[in-house]
Structures are given as structure tokens and as C-alpha cells.
Amino acid sequence: MVHVAAPKFSEGRVRKAHRGDLAAIQSILNAPGNLDKLADHAESALLAAMTSDDQAVMVLDLPDAGVAAFLWITGQSSSAPGPKIEEFGDVQPGSGHGAELLDRVVQDHMARHPTRPLWLAVAADNTRAIAFYERRGFRQTELRPAAWHRRSSPVADALVMQMEAAAAPQLTxxxxxxxxxxxxxxxxxxxxxxxxxxxxxxxxxxxxxxxxxxxxxxxxxxxxxxxxxxxxxxLTSPAPGVVAICDDCGSVRNLATPDLFDSLHLRLAAEGFAEARRTIEVRGRCGDCAASKA
Ligand SMILES: [Zn+2]
Missing domain, CATH: 1.10.10.10 (Winged helix-like DNA-binding domain superfamily/Winged helix DNA-binding domain)
Structure with missing residues (x-):
């Protein structure tokens, strides 16, 4: 058995995965709702990841419910293209368990490798996942057409998202x-x-x-x-956007709307109006809340 220097995760509900977690991880990966997931990962690949210097499999382990979320990270020690979140999922989407695990892993990564951006790929039409990652500080960096293979349909566009580290401005x-x-x-x-x-x-x-x-x-x-x-x-995107505020759950999304702002600017300029500041905020119900009320 290879000894791996354990990352310094804080005590509590997040820990490194072991062989006994395999069934729970496979069931998250294979859940019918996880249509974005690749075909089954072989047990051997997951087991190898658990004991590799270059990879890590982390789980959120709840005292009452057991493994509630897992995250598989690759490319930790190798150089380009750097650490990648390979797979990530939770038993109960919307429970906050996935967010808790992801935030912990990201914090740990930033503390240990402040200059190495953490990245992942998501299906470009998976707007909920994209919004989730944006809320957690990932930015959209590249669209790869027809690069995503998934179970529900043969191919989809892949969106690469990255947690900016080196590019981050110096903060107090x-x-x-x-x-x-x-x-x-x-x-x-x-x-x-x-x-x-x-x-x-x-x-x-x-x-x-x-x-x-x-x-x-x-x-x-x-x-x-x-x-x-x-x-x-x-803010996850520097582009000016319309703010969509959900009155049910309080979530807020900044939606890039360059066309809208261009035409607004032209209209205001035609009036001779000098813009100082723009705020467009829309109240309503987000996709998640609308779906749960449907
Ligand atoms: Zn909502």
C-alpha cells in the first residue's frame, strides 16, 4: 500500500475516501439523475485514485447518513493542465452537501497551491451546475464544442470552468x-x-x-x-449583467447580457443621457424553486 501524505483537511465531516466508500460513490455516479456523468468508472480506477499521490477522492461523511457527497480530483502533483475536479456529486442534490464538500476542497487547494488554478468541465447546457460553480467562485474560461460524452445523449459542448488563483488580485x-x-x-x-x-x-x-x-x-x-x-x-464574471433575484430562496445570479447593455447604451446615448451607473435587478423565482413548486 502506497503511503500518501494526507492533505490537511480540517477535522469534521470531510475526509479522504477509502475502499469501504466504493459502493456509496458508485451509487452517486450511477444515479439516474446524474445524466452528465461519464459511463461507470471502473472500481479499479477509483481505488487507484484513493491511493495515488496525484489524485484524491474525498467524501462528506455524515454521522447519521454516511457518505452524502464525494469529489474526485486529479492532476494534483503533475504540472499542466493542473488539478482538475474529475467527478463530483451528492446523494441529494440541493441538500447543500455537495457545496459543503466542494468548498472545503477548494479552500484546502487554495491554501496549499495558491498559484495553481483548479478547473473542471461541465456540459454547456447544464445551467444549474454552471450557476452552482459560479456561486462558488469558478469562472467560465473556454467552450469546447462536442467534447462532452454522457449517458443521456452522445455528445454535448463542454464548458471549462476555472477557479482563478494566480490571477486573483492582491487582497488585504x-x-x-x-x-x-x-x-x-x-x-x-x-x-x-x-x-x-x-x-x-x-x-x-x-x-x-x-x-x-x-x-x-x-x-x-x-x-x-x-x-x-x-x-x-x-461576482464570477466581469461582464456587466442583469441581476436575477429569487424571492423564494434568496439566491442571486448575475446574468451576462451584452446585447441588452449595448442596445441600452445606444438608446441612452441617442437621448444625450450620460450614464454614471447601471443597475438592472429582476425579482422572481429561480429555476430550482420554480421546479420544486411545479
Ligand atoms: Zn430560488
């Missing part, structure tokens, strides 16, 4: 803290919620600290203020 410790709190949250946070969380963490933050950090992050395009909520969200 408070900016980094605020950004990480926003990225961990599924919903926008107000300055006072942020302050509260920072003080819980043992910090001695005061309101001006939080506002200064938010201003700095806004200037670098990493966060956006949602005017109608007086709250902030992390």
Missing part, C-alpha cells in the same frame, strides 16, 4: 475574509451580517473595516452590491 486580509464569506454563502449578505461573521471568527472588525473591504472588492470587480437588497454577492 479583510478583503480576502469578506470575499470568502460571500463565496461560502448561497445568498447575498449585508454588511452587518458580514461584520457579525467576522466577529464570530474572533476578529475585532468594526463597520468601517467591512465597508472598506467591500469597496476594495467592488473596485476590483469581485463583488457587486445588490441595490434592492442592500447586500453584496461575489
Amino acid at each position: 486580509p479583510n478583503e480576502a475574509k469578506v470575499l470568502s464569506l460571500l463565496r461560502m454563502s448561497n445568498t447575498p449578505m449585508t454588511a452587518y451580517q458580514l461584520l457579525d461573521r467576522m466577529q464570530q471568527g474572533g476578529g475585532v472588525a468594526a463597520p468601517p473595516t467591512v465597508y472598506r473591504a467591500l469597496k476594495g472588492l467592488e473596485d476590483t470587480g469581485l463583488v457587486r452590491r445588490i441595490e434592492t437588497l442592500r447586500a453584496w454577492v461575489p
